[in-house]
Amino acid sequence: MPSPTVAGMGDTFQTLVDRDATPEDAPRLARPLVDWLVAEGIVLADAEPGWALSEHPAHPPGPHWHKAVENARWGSPEGVVVHTERHVFWSNHHDSDAPAAHCPRCATAVADHSLFSAEVDRWHGTGEGAVDCPACGVTVPIPAWNWSDDHMAFAVLGLEFWNWPWLSEAFRARISEFWPGHRTVFLAGKI
Ligand SMILES: [Zn+2]
Structure with a gap:
């Protein structure tokens, strides 16, 4: 019940x-x-x-x-x-409508989640997966991105x-x- x-x-x-x-x-x-x-x-x-x-x-x-x-x-x-x-x-469960990923190097917020989907799948399958920060260019492994609102x-x-x-x-x-x-x-x- x-x-x-x-x-x-x-x-x-x-x-x-x-x-x-x-x-x-x-x-x-x-x-x-x-x-x-x-x-x-x-x-x-x-x-x-x-x-x-x-x-x-x-x-x-x-x-x-x-x-x-x-x-x-x-x-x-x-x-x-x-x-x-x-x-x-x-x-x-958070207030923000658009949680973003933040680059751990330059703190730029990336709101376009589509940049992540294929690499998230790759990380889940293999433990490898990374997205290049569109602002500073550094290659950031999937788990290292900081997400707003957790x-x-x-x-x-x-x-x-x-x-x-x-x-x-x-x-x-x-x-x-x-x-x-x-x-x-x-x-x-x-x-
Ligand atoms: Zn960056």
Whole structure:
């Protein structure tokens, strides 16, 4: 049963992504985090299919899932998917109508997303993919572009919470502590 707050609003997701994990690091960085979530009772240990709107198995919510959220009153959370392989993370929960990619070298905003699509596919398939900045000309790998509103993230490590009430600031900060020195982005949306 959908909870009253999401009835008629579709399904929501909130994703925390480590932008700097390498493919080799991702499983090693994910394991202690999942262990902590299980120890806190926020998720159950075994990921199962059918707990997320995703082909990926997901950890069902644990008995203390409410510790992760701002207001548990209407909550009816579903699963948490732990991604440890290349994934295109996205969001649609932001104020701006036209999120842009920003060159990490010159900060120029590139609003034409069509420049990216073929190279994003190539990155997803092979781990290689880059777009030349139209302003400064430098060749920027797909994951290195900075997206306004955290609109996109191309990364190998992320936690995707399906239909959870809004995750608290404190909880999100605690997750980031498992990825010291790395950039964490928060992407939310609904489908
Ligand atoms: Zn540039």
